Amino acid sequence: MPGALGGRGCLGTRLRGADRGGRRRGNLFRGRLAGNWGIGRAEADDIGMLGTAMNALMLRGALTACGEPDVRVMTAVPMQSFAESFIRLRADRHLRRGRIVLLAGGTGQPFVTADYAAVQRSLELSADVLPVAKRGVDGVYDSDPRTHPDAKRYAPTGRLWSGG
Template sequence: MTDTDTRATFKRVMLKISGEALMGDQGYGLHPPTVERIAREVKAVHDMGVEICMVIGGGNVFRGLQGSAQGMERTTADYMGMLATVMNALAMQSALEGVGVFTRVISAITMNEVAEPYIRRRAVRHLEKKRVCIFAAGTGNPYFTTDTAATLRANEMSCEAIFMGKNGVDGVYDKDPQKHADAVRYDTITYDEVLQKRLAVMDASAIALARDNNLPLIVFPLDTPGGFKSILEGKGTFTRVQG
């Protein structure tokens, strides 16, 4: 799908990626070359003058729901998952600054030695100074996913869209394209349709929050070189979720 208005429309965006995106071909943890590759993708968009917020999941280190399913108390498991997102945010900050992009990690859980506390006006000022802001530790509350955190921060920062980078898929499909050869990709789809069809895009709370605030979601392939930048240039393949 091509959207010729994308470059002119989006001046400040939220990039949401999963923790698993940082694993590379490993089954756990961080793969430094993969982290650096993603950092260069972000830099390419940053160099276009776009202000960038980021939220990174923690599933490559610890996933709260899995811990809870294995008998751990849910609130404790979720806090552990939040700490995993801080680790990923610090790794991405290091990679971004290694390629010359000033970056701030802003945590919803206070840990002054490694990250700034979340203060909305300060974060907005960082963006205005062309610093990338990585929002870590989710919303600071258990029972909320990083999808919801990304949508919340995107609204608070007045982002004009959420860009959700996926590995292995180039948009939203009517069923899992890795399991079904006849899966059909949507060019555009509404949030209500995503909810009604139970499509695995974001969790329901995040989708409802984006819908209620008229915040478009762009689902694109994170593992395609130049994929993030190409959409801002009015090219590339992706699905736009809106309305």
């Protein structure tokens, strides 16, 4: 199964020495498309939160298949049949015990972006890193290279990224 994860690349944060890190990727559903179908913004955001939970469950399955023994999915919206509710102290305890914790469901509230939730949870859990994958961007920059032509690209290092 390593090929499905890019040679286990999704474990890069752990393997490069960071104890805590958040990661945010795209959803299966894009709320901006909901208006075309007559779906209101709040409901579209609810669907998006469910999409992040689906992504986390898929990633947990892939990590488990790669031999990662203890991966937890925690959500901002109760989904007790297959994920734990996000409680900061519980997430912190999982991390202190060396478990991988995948956070899903944003903040659990509509009209709040998943990017905001990723930053908020990373701050709450004192994350070492928060790599964010964005469409059309090929690395980590000090600002958005699509809107700032002078954006500086950080170079990969043994610890993750260096401003050099």
